[in-house]
C-alpha cells in the first residue's frame with residue numbers, strides 16, 4: 044500500500060492522483076476554517092482562486108444566500124462577510140448558507156488536488172475523521188501540503204506526518220511503501236508533537252500573529268474538535284457521507 048506526502052504543491056503530478064485519496068492540508072488556516080464552516084452547517088463551500096471570481100460566483104449563487112470568506116496577507120478581504128479565522132465560522136452565521144472562499148494558499152491547493160480520485164480536507168480539528176475515512180476505505184492516501192506561497196510550510200508537513208503515522212498504526216497488517224516526503228513528515232511529526240507549541244515557530248504562524256490574529260493558532264491546534272470530513276467534488280466542498288468500506 045502506497046502512502047505519499049507532497050511537501051509542496053510543486054511536487055504534485057495531476058496524472059498520478061486519479062486513483063488516490065488526496066487529503067489537502069492547509070492547517071493555518073483554510074483547512075481549519077473549511078472544517079468549521081461545514082461543522083457549523085454551511086450547505087456547501089466553493090473554493091475559488093481570485094477575489095473577482097469569488098464575488099462573481101456569490102452574485103450568481105444569490106448574494107443573500109451566500110457568504111464571502113477569505114484572506115489576503117492573513118487579513119479579511121474588504122467587502123467580504125468573513126475572514127479566515129475558524130472561530131468566525133459559527134452556526135449562527137453559517138447554518139444553511141453557501142460560502143465562497145478565496146485564500147492565499149488553501150484554495151490554490153484545493154484546485155491543484157482536484158485531479159484526485161477522492162479529495163478530502165484535513166486539519167487537527169478533524170484529525171480522526173480523516174484517519175477513519177482512509178482506514179474504512181482502504182485508500183492509498185496522498186497528503187498534499189499547501190505550504191505558503193508554494194514553498195514548504197512546517198505546520199502542514201507536521202500534520203501530514205501525524206496523520207500518516209496514525210493511518211499506519213490503524214492498519215498494521217498493511218505493508219506500506221512511503222515516499223521520501225512521507226518519511227520526512229513522519230520524522231518532523233516526532234520532532235514537533237504539539238501543534239500549539241510549533242505554530243508560533245512557523246512562517247505562517249508568525250504572519251497570523253503579526254496580523255493580530257494570534258488566537259487562531261491555539262484554535263487550529265485543537266485535535267478532534269469536529270467530527271466532519273469535507274470532500275471536494277465538482278468544485279464544491281460538502282460534508283462527506285462515510286466512504287464505502289474496503290471490499
Ligand code: MLT
Pocket residue numbers: 069071072073074114116117118127146147148149150190191247251
Ligand atoms: C491560507 O490560505 O489559509 C493561508 O495559508 C493563510 C491564512 O489563512 O492567512
